[in-house]
Amino acid sequence: MSMKKRLLAVAAASALTVATAVPALALENEFHGLFRLRGFIENFNDGGAGAVTPINNPRTKSYFEQRARLMYIAKANDDLKLVTHFEIDSRWGDNSYATGRGQGGGIGADTTNLETKNVYLDFNIPSTPVNVKLGIQGFDDGYKGIIFNNDAAGVVAKAKTGFGSLGGAFFRFDDAVTGGSYLEGTVTNTTPGYLTRDLVNLNAKFNVTKDVKLGADWYLLYSDVLRQTQDRTAINMFGVNAEAKVGPATIDGFVLYQTGKLGSAAAIGNSQKVSAFAGNVGAKLKAGPGTLRTNALYISGDKSSSSSVRNDFQTVADRTVNQAAHAFYAAEMQILLRNKYNMNSDRAIVQNLNNNRQGIYGGFVGYDLAIDKFFVFSNVGAAAISRDTNGANRGGDFLGTEVNTEVGYKLFDNMTTSVQAGYMFLGNYYKPVTTGSWPENPYTAKVQVNYTF
Amino acid sequence: MKKVAVMVMAAFMMSATVPAFAQMTKEEKDQCLLASKNCMMEVDTLQKKMKKLNAEIKKGTKVYSADELKKLQDKLKEAEAMLDALQTK
Numbered sequence: 142m143s144m145k146k147r148l149l150a151v152a153a154a155s156a157l158t159v160a161t162a163v164p165a166l167a168l169e170n171e172f173h174g175l176f177r178l179r180g181f182i183e184n185f186n187d188g189g190a191g192a193v194t195p196i197n198n199p200r201t202k203s204y205f206e207q208r209a210r211l212m213y214i215a216k217a218n219d220d221l222k223l224v225t226h227f228e229i230d231s232r233w234g235d236n237s238y239a240t241g242r243g244q245g246g247g248i249g250a251d252t253t254n255l256e257t258k259n260v261y262l263d264f265n266i267p268s269t270p271v272n273v274k275l276g277i278q279g280f281d282d283g284y285k286g287i288i289f290n291n292d293a294a295g296v297v298a299k300a301k302t303g304f305g306s307l308g309g310a311f312f313r314f315d316d317a318v319t320g321g322s323y324l325e326g327t328v329t330n331t332t333p334g335y336l337t338r339d340l341v342n343l344n345a346k347f348n349v350t351k352d353v354k355l356g357a358d359w360y361l362l363y364s365d366v367l368r369q370t371q372d373r374t375a376i377n378m379f380g381v382n383a384e385a386k387v388g389p390a391t392i393d394g395f396v397l398y399q400t401g402k403l404g405s406a407a408a409i410g411n412s413q414k415v416s417a418f419a420g421n422v423g424a425k426l427k428a429g430p431g432t433l434r435t436n437a438l439y440i441s442g443d444k445s446s447s448s449s450v451r452n453d454f455q456t457v458a459d460r461t462v463n464q465a466a467h468a469f470y471a472a473e474m475q476i477l478l479r480n481k482y483n484m485n486s487d488r489a490i491v492q493n494l495n496n497n498r499q500g501i502y503g504g505f506v507g508y509d510l511a512i513d514k515f516f517v518f519s520n521v522g523a524a525a526i527s528r529d530t531n532g533a534n535r536g537g538d539f540l541g542t543e544v545n546t547e548v549g550y551k552l553f554d555n556m557t558t559s560v561q562a563g564y565m566f567l568g569n570y571y572k573p574v575t576t577g578s579w580p581e582n583p584y585t586a587k588v589q590v591n592y593t594f
Numbered sequence: 595m596k597k598v599a600v601m602v603m604a605a606f607m608m609s610a611t612v613p614a615f616a617q618m619t620k621e622e623k624d625q626c627l628l629a630s631k632n633c634m635m636e637v638d639t640l641q642k643k644m645k646k647l648n649a650e651i652k653k654g655t656k657v658y659s660a661d662e663l664k665k666l667q668d669k670l671k672e673a674e675a676m677l678d679a680l681q682t683k
Contacts, residue, residue: 170637171637172637173639173640173676173680174680175680175681210680212676212679212680226679259679279679281675290683291683468683470682479683481681481682481683482681482682483683487683554639554641554642555639555640555641591681593639593640593641593677593680593681594639594640594641
C-alpha cells in the first residue's frame with residue numbers, strides 16, 4: 142500500500158471514529174412552559190401584592206392578568222444538567238414601550254419584561270450518592286412552605302442513604318440594598334458580603350417503614366443587614382415532620398420551634414430573644430368518587446413587639462415588606478391565605494403568616510372531584526389570630542370563614558379552563574370597636590385558562 | 595485501496611442519512627406538516643412524559659430491575675416537581 146493510500150484510509154477511519162463519538166457529547170434539550178390567563182372580578186385584590194385589610198365600600202375591581210413561563214433544560218446526561226426558567230407577566234392595558242418586570246400589556250406592548258426565575262446547575266457527584274443544585278433556584282423546605290417558598294441564590298446538596306437521605310442548603314437572600322420584614326429600614330451594601338441575610342439548613346429523612354417517613358431539620362435564619370444600627374438576627378429553627386399511610390389515608394404534619402435572637406430597632410445590644418412555635422397536621426383520604434383533604438395550622442403570635450422574649454413566629458419576607466417569601470398553599474384558600482395560582486396579583490387577608498405579630502390558627506377542609514374531563518375543587522376554611530396585639534380585642538379574634546370552589550374542564554391533556562369563586566364571611570375581629578360600619582365581606586370570581594407543557 | 599476508502603466513506607455517509615429515511619415514512623411526514631404530529635424533532639410534554647413513566651413503572655419487576663424501577667420513580671418525581679414549579683409561585 143502506498144503512503145497516499147495509507148493516509149486516505151487513516152483519514153476515512155478517523156472520520157468514522159469522530160462521527161460515532163459525537164453523539165456522546167450531544168445535549169438533550171428539554172423545553173417546558175406555562176401560559177396562564179386570569180380574568181378577575183373582585184373587591185379585595187387590586188393587581189398588587191401584600192396583605193389586604195377589608196374596608197367598607199372597597200369598590201369592585203375587574204382586570205385581566207397573564208403569565209408565560211419558559212423552561213429550558215440543557216441535559217448533558219442523567220447526571221448533569223443546566224436548568225433555566227424565565228417569566229413574562231403583564232396586566233392587560235398596564236404599560237407599553239417600557240422597561241421593567243410585570244408590564245407590557247398596554248397598547249403597542251413592546252416592553253422589556255423578561256424575568257429570570259431560575260438558573261442553576263443540577264449534577265450528581267460521580268461515585269457518590271450526592272446530588273447538588275447550584276445557583277438561583279426554588280426550594281422545598283419540607284414544612285409545606287411556611288419557612289421559605291420562593292426562589293433564591295444558593296446551593297442545595299442531598300445524599301441518598303440506606304435509611305433515607307441527608308441534606309444541606311445555603312441561601313444568600315440579601316447582599317445589597319435591603320429592607321423589609323422585621324429587618325426594618327433600607328441600607329446600601331457597598332462591600333459585598335458585609336451586610337447579608339442568609340438561610341442555612343441541615344436535614345435528615347428516615348424511611349421508618351415503607352409507609353412511614355420522618356424528617357428532622359435545623360434551620361438558621363441569619364441577618365446582619367442592619368448591623369450598623371442594631372443587633373444581628375440569628376434565629377435557629379428545629380423541626381420534625383412526618384408522613385404516614387394509614388389504610389386509605391395519608392396523614393402528614395410538622396412541628397417547628399424557633400429560638401435565638403432578633404435584631405431590635407433599639408440600640409445595639411438590645412436584641413430580643415425568640416421563642417416561637419408553628420405546627421400542622423393534614424390528611425388526604427379517598428372518599429367516594431373524589432379525594433378529601435384536611436389541614437390544620439398554628440402559627441404563634443405575641444402581644445407586644447417590645448417584650449424581651451418574642452413569641453411570634455418569625456417568617457421570611459422578600460425585600461419589600463409587603464411580600465411574603467413563604468406560603469401555606471395546602472389550605473387552598475383564595476382570599477384568607479395566598480393561593481398557589483396567584484401571579485402578580487397576590488393579596489390575601491393573611492399574606493404573611495406572622496400576621497403583624499398576631500400569628501394565626503385555622504382549619505381547612507377540601508374535596509376534589511374529577512369526572513372525565515370535568516373537575517370540581519371545593520374548600521372551606523376558618524381562621525383566627527393566635528394573639529391579640531393591641532389588647533382591645535376588637536370584638537373577637539375570629540378572622541372569618543372562607544368558602545371557595547373551582548369548576549373546570551380539560552380542553553386538552555395539558556390545557557384547562559376553569560371558573561373560580563370565593564367568599565369570606567368576616568369574623569368578629571372586624572367588628573367595629575365602637576361605632577361605624579362593618580367592612581364588606583371580601584369576594585372573588587375568576588376565569589382561568591391554563592396551559593402547561 | 596482507493597475503493598476500500600471510498601466504500602468506508604460511503605458507509606459513513608449512509609449511516610448519517612439512513613435513520614431519517616428509516617424513522618419517518620411519507621405518511622408521517624404529512625402528519626407532521628398537516629397536524630404537527632409525529633414530527634422528528636418532537637419532544638414530550640411533561641404530561642406525556644409522566645404518562646410514559648407511569649406506564650413503564652406499572653410493568654414492574656417483570657421488565658425492570660429494582661434499581662431501574664427506582665430510577666423511573668425518581669424521574670417521575672422530578673417531572674411532577676417541574677410541573678409544580680411551573681404552576682405555582
